[in-house]
Amino acid sequence: MGGKGKSGPVSTNDQMVQMQMQQAAEAKQANIERSARLEQGLSQITDIFGGHPSDATMLDLSGITSGKVPAIPAGASSTTGTYGNWGGGSPQAWDDATKSWVDVGSSLAGGYTWGSLPSSGGAQQYGIWDSSGNLVTSAGSPDDLAQRQIWYGGTSDKMVGGFENTMYDKFRQATLDYYLPQETQQYSDARSKLSYDLARAGQLNSSTANTSVAQLAKQDELNRAQIASQADTQTAGLRKQIQDYQQQAINQLYATEDPTTAANTAQNMVANAQLTTPLLNPAGAMFAPIAVGTANLAGALTSPYNFSMAQGNTTTTPIKNPDQGTGITGAV
């Protein structure tokens, strides 16, 4: 907002406006970083719980260390506007010394880069950009940044990692392994008892025996199916539980990256910086001095009391005609 080319003694709120713009830019940068962390956080949670494509690659961040922070032009880190090319390629900053844009990112695998971020009002932050120049995540130190887990690439439908189906199969099988032997034992006992009962009744080779044996076999199959059904329903409960855990992790992510607190802080910073600025004088006041002179001249010419001045009245203020008014016609 800096109006230039003004002359003469004037006062402005230029410094305050510059500060407001700086704080607004920092708030915006902080929001960009927050959005990146939020997206990365959700992606990480999804990876942890749902896995990632089997042919994806984890980004090697071993090159990110405190001793290898990419250099940036002096002053560029504290001014958001001096960073550019966010929409594509490696991030760049304006070097005022050479009057040119210079790369400020250090290369990582997969077209990723890392480096220092523009000021967001606090301590220096560091970030990772993808091959399109989009900020992927940020951290307060290179060492913290190096701890991030970022998977990239991968087009396979097969997901690995996370809670895979084999885990649910294992749970279901464990449930079956607990209940089925009991059912088997009870079936064996029931068949023995039926055998003894039919033998005692002399009906071992009768149609009644056949019917009873068939009913027992049918009951056995239904019981086993019922156990399998219950085991699978319990496995579904486990799957829902895992889903709840994922939602809890996401809720924690949102609690960590609460936008309200950060935005309110920025809003208050800008709002408190506002000044009560005096209004400009109306343009009509510019000609008030001339108007006063003209009125006085006209008044002097038409006043019947002018003669008194010529007769020895030395005061410069003529005796007023009650009908003459103040003589001031312009606005003050």
Next chain:
Amino acid sequence: MCDPLVGGLISGGLAIAGGMKAAGDQQAVIDAQNNANAQWVAYQTQIHQEQTAEENKRRQLAENARQDTLQKVSPAAYNQVQQTEQQRLNNLYLAPGPQTHDPNVTASVALSGQSSDPTSISGSDLAKQVSAASSQARQRIAALATANSFGGSTYGAGTEIPIRFAQGGNQINLEGNIRNADLQTYRTEQQVEPEHFTIGPGTQSFADISKTLGGLAGSLIGSGISKAQW
């Protein structure tokens, strides 16, 4: 004592010069203010356009997630989930573990001392009855698998569809959260006020002096003219 008319003319000249100087300074201030206002309007327009673009982008991503979710819970997708699960459950229920008996072999269910020879009358009857019982059991098991595939089995529709809604909702919530934060940041940017210029005390003093000189010039010239007429 000099002639009041001459003094008036000198004062008038100084008043006009001072007035012009003050007017020039004030015009410069007005120009600077107009320039600052134009820059402020440009800034507000720029952040508005950026906010609108970002808002549209995020809204579109949320809309994409919603449409994707809608496809994943559509009747066709629901039927696919249910039928796949029905098949899986049917296989699971029929063979949940090592077989207690082979329902296709009558001998495996025959009691000790009971004939299971399908060529004998008793064995043939036993084989028929076991086969019929097994068939009935399988029908019931298939019905159970079908019913459970709609409900809360591991990958049943009652389990899978809510998960798909939750996953789609996570993406929509993410975009909504970012939109909310973007909007609050935009409001912060909107609070940046235009630069205000105001005439400094020097210019105002100059104008005041000029004003006084103008008054003095008027009086002196008037007095001079009167004296000349007299």
